[in-house]
Amino acid sequence: MGEPFILINCKALSEGMGNRAHLIAEAAETVAEESGVRIGMAPVYTEIHPVSHHFRIPVFAQHIDGVPPGAYTGHVTAAAVRHAGAVGTLINHSERRLTLAGIEAAVRAARDARLESVVCTNNDPTTAAAAALGPDYVAIEPPELIGSGVSVCKADPGIIRRSVEAARKVNPQVKVLTGAGIQTGECVKIALELGTNGVLLASSVVKAPDPEKVLRDLVSLVPATRRVG
Amino acid sequence: MGEPFILINCKALSEGMGNRAHLIAEAAETVAEESGVRIGMAPVYTEIHPVSHHFRIPVFAQHIDGVPPGAYTGHVTAAAVRHAGAVGTLINHSERRLTLAGIEAAVRAARDARLESVVCTNNDPTTAAAAALGPDYVAIEPPELIGSGVSVCKADPGIIRRSVEAARKVNPQVKVLTGAGIQTGECVKIALELGTNGVLLASSVVKAPDPEKVLRDLVSLVPATRRVG
């Protein structure tokens, strides 16, 4: 299952930890298998190990530091999250910004450890810049929409279109995710129509009383031609 | 087992991850039981869960952010490490410095989550300042000695004495650990004689071919009166 990709960021939300992390992981596994849409999950660091050992879903770290193994107390290395079972990582999320040199080092560290990298950006110039670093994905999250409950696709499809264009112009290989405000299957459909390869979302799934139901809605309008199997 | 306390910081060292983390944890468990000296371990975040579930040793996080559960992607909350099995945490290690407001928030978050807190400092004024925040421990690591292979106790016992005095004057309840350059039982003995309650160390145990042998030497000169039954 390569695409489209729905990536659930659990942040440090209490609704995404412990039993809830397992509930969400199970929902992701179930809906991914049913729908042929790839669904991944980025739990807190301490849950990467248990989640990736109990569920057949792609587990992502929420952040890595682009440092090698060594004297880096409190840092998160690509090797450590890989060893715990992660297959990818967010980098430069709006809640965990890095320097440009740090992003580049993290993308490189991810590549060296065979982790997929998703670099988060906030507008079209930063999307173009991130694309120049050669990550697997760039995820665009306009800051004014984060946590607003307003979908980026409805509020401002222009920024998504311009960002896709800017990213592809710099690096045609890079895939793009739409972030900020994704809540329904309609949002996912629009995100795909705008040329992106999926979505990055958080509270709409993580805080949902029934995450499986929300996930089932999110994949509902993905064209059959873009599903696996 | 309250005291003295030997705390092993695995940093992001490759010699402290995976099988090696288990080997060190097992050595800590064995030597602690034999000697009546408390021995703890701070592995990378992703290993807190497996280490604390497989070994009877106090597991510490290497860092926490003093934020509540919520929209804090890539952050490490007290709740998350507590849930994974940690009983304490380092705060403000020299490789992961925090703002003063951040240290205070982290000490408070640790206390609220019933985690022991070990705030790292670099000289006697910062030790006094850290003590004023009311953590369980302050660990003094003079920056010029970190990773130097020179024990702080031999190089400059004055800084330890002054720091203990400064900390106690501000807050008589706070316990003090000696960091930087601890390598042998002789260092531990001097650290205790200087009035500290134990040591914080890393490479001398983590990189050792035989961590159990090093730990056995480290506890060898602890007076019988300071060991637990």
Added chain:
Amino acid sequence: MGEPFILINCKALSEGMGNRAHLIAEAAETVAEESGVRIGMAPVYTEIHPVSHHFRIPVFAQHIDGVPPGAYTGHVTAAAVRHAGAVGTLINHSERRLTLAGIEAAVRAARDARLESVVCTNNDPTTAAAAALGPDYVAIEPPELIGSGVSVCKADPGIIRRSVEAARKVNPQVKVLTGAGIQTGECVKIALELGTNGVLLASSVVKAPDPEKVLRDLVSLVPATRRVG
């Protein structure tokens, strides 16, 4: 004129730059001379030189980095601001937080360059910690009141009382300023009655159509016994 002390932080407000910086400096000079109350001003770095050369008021930097002269591009050294004419500096303002080690280094650098230091803090534990570093002043600014238009003295005199007590207990020499929400002479009067040595304020003077009028009100209720002849 030692005390009480009114310190005007111009931040990066457009109303505190250029001609407005000169207008405010002139008002401070006039009202200080009239009233016998010490009034200082912290303009942006680039205005330290012109303001301190044109007005007889104590000029403060808004921040310094505790680094020695050297390869520190973009940093602000004690030597540089001293050379430009500053006599003191804010350190660790809520809009420019430093690590604990950084605050300690900055306080020390200020002392070595004969600059007065004003360390900003956010609650009573951080006030006690800052006092332990031995600055000239600690300025308490409860974050929930900053820019709220609610005076800390009226909203929560308890935090000021506790902070003064906490600071004095750790270091009886340290002076305390009340920050956040100071707007009138009544606020200044209460701040002094609570045991602090003055106030740190910003927008109420900087954004005022007539800064001189506001300053005249601010000093109006300072007891004659606390003014300089």
Added chain:
Amino acid sequence: MGEPFILINCKALSEGMGNRAHLIAEAAETVAEESGVRIGMAPVYTEIHPVSHHFRIPVFAQHIDGVPPGAYTGHVTAAAVRHAGAVGTLINHSERRLTLAGIEAAVRAARDARLESVVCTNNDPTTAAAAALGPDYVAIEPPELIGSGVSVCKADPGIIRRSVEAARKVNPQVKVLTGAGIQTGECVKIALELGTNGVLLASSVVKAPDPEKVLRDLVSLVPATRRVG
């Protein structure tokens, strides 16, 4: 005088402050006029005002924060340095790294304030990324050469060639400066031959007993065709 461009970064070096800043500025003015090569200078913030008022040279800030005028204590706005007389600014120097979002905001703030922007980078991917943000210049400083006394042109012309190519591919308008280890006219000549538009340097001029002599050497091999009449 557009090009080539020699930009002298005074850092926080004591040899670049006060009288020395004036001496260097005077040397830059003299040699620029003689040679038809553009020579700029980035002094500490507090010297932007006096240097730009006393000398006819382009003065740069060493850093700006991409924030608007407002409640940003201790920050450096484009407006403030512009008002003090600067015509440009370094951004993201290796000693003052910014987040990607911060660099983008700073480049935009510089453009809005009609300041030339020079974004510093550390390798060819980050050079491409910086070029995508549309600054006037990107300055490449391989970290292993900074302060080494080894010229990047001699040590590793490949990195300069690749960076020029990477930058031009992403954004043909962007100009490139060579940093790290530039000491002689020979270095400047090679830097220009490699396709860059000038050099960014520091200690070789700032610490020189006779900066004018060093500057005269630096411009000595610039082809007549690239000088301004």
